[in-house]
Amino acid sequence: MREAATPWERLRQMLLTIGPGAFWLVLFVLIPTLIMLVASLMSRGSLGQLVPPFGLHNYLRFFSDPLFVEIIGRSLWIGFWSTVFIMLLGYPLAFYVAQSRYKEALLLLVVIPFFTNFLIRVYAWIVVFQKEGLINGLITAFGLPPAELLPSTFAVYVATVYTYLPFFVLPLYAAVERIDWSQLEAAYDLGARPIRAFWEAIFPQTVPGLFAGFLLVFIPAVGTFVIADLLGGGKVTLVGNLIQLQFGSAQNWAFGSAASMVLMAMVLLGLWLYARTQGEKGLDKLV
């Protein structure tokens, strides 16, 4: 029998496996976040660069201006309702796919849009909604005047729902696959009607999947800037657009960093609430 590894040998192996990855995460995830925090406390120089003095002025500006508070509110509002629509569309779909005889093929039909390039999925809606697009082609064919569908909040909603729907269906599908259907029979045997039987026996089993799906959709929907940028065209400003603008043409990195910190704080708050209700295991479900 070989001797047990010496503590020195053990340490060497630990550094070899964890070392490079941990180093990478510290250098490219932790430190950039700390730099962002410091930048959010700095000021804008005459060329847009980051300069002292340090202070909370960016945050004060952010929360004292109704315009910015409104942007946060709008991002949460659009993100929330898009997620609700996604759940209404995706929840029954996950059941249909999981119970179908052609499960594999249908799952593939959900996965294909999931892996289709994000920009193409957003672009597709420009083609549908534009002035000479599909919808207006149909409207004018009936002799009606063309509608102004771009840019609009409606288009942003449709594209957000479209883009993130597969993100919701996949984790929920995994939850539906694991359902213990004997509980439904038990509910029937005890005299429950179909709706009540579903509500009491099946629905609770899908709740963890629902939570995971909600977060997977809600967080990117609140943080996106591309959808509002391409389909809301200046009409719909979300917090992501605000951040992009500060790092782009507005050249105010300090204020942009503060807006990013606010967005990040909201996400972490949401995750903290999620971890409290679902436990730590729940976090693993997000991948």
Next chain:
Amino acid sequence: MRRWLSFHAWLVFAFLYLPILVIVALSFNQSRFGVRFTGFTFDWYIRLFSNERILEYLTNTLIVAVVSTLVSTVLGTLLALGLVRYRFRWQNALRYLLYVPVVVPDVVMGISLLLLFDVVRDAIGWPRLSLFTIILAHISFQIAYVTLVVRARLMLLDPTLEEAAKDLGATPWLTFREVTLPLIMPGVVSGALLAFSLSLDDFVVTFFTAGPGSTTLPLYIYSSVKLGVSPEIHALSTLMVGITILVLLLGTLFWRKRS
């Protein structure tokens, strides 16, 4: 009830596929504007392929995806091994750090890396925003996904197999190569595939970490879309969707054959 469920499902599938089908149809449409079909043509594909720039953007996209996937798969697999095997002081902190790239909106990830590159460049004059910085940025989010996928596989592993190898006198390296790695290979492959497709798909992080001369396909699509709808983009999109479907079909057949 069942009929209602199936009606709903096919309505959602129609919603998912209608826009894609419109793009595919328009890529073969003679008319440059609008959805009225005026005749069948391959012109937009010919124009696309005669655009030398496209080839450059495609090469850039693939370089970034291949290099970042290789690095993140190695780092992520090692990290997963270490996290499952050892207990140490900062373990929980490291695990939470691992979730950050998964959950934080990509715009935040993009600007924080932009800030990092800017601060370092101010200090030592390097690195310029280029393919190199895009690769660094992509590895930073891919590594988290690879680690979590491989770790899930490692937790299913029967620890007695590794112990048996050790008892038979195998060195740690030999045990890893001959026992552990083959057993977790499906996890490593799925992690790598996920990392690869995340890199190909990424627009936002690339947008903030790209410099002059490092345009990728998503960046190109974005800038042309900003200028207006164009049939060449329809053709490019159709090709990309076609490749996506092909890869997924082949992947499904491959996994089915193995299992």
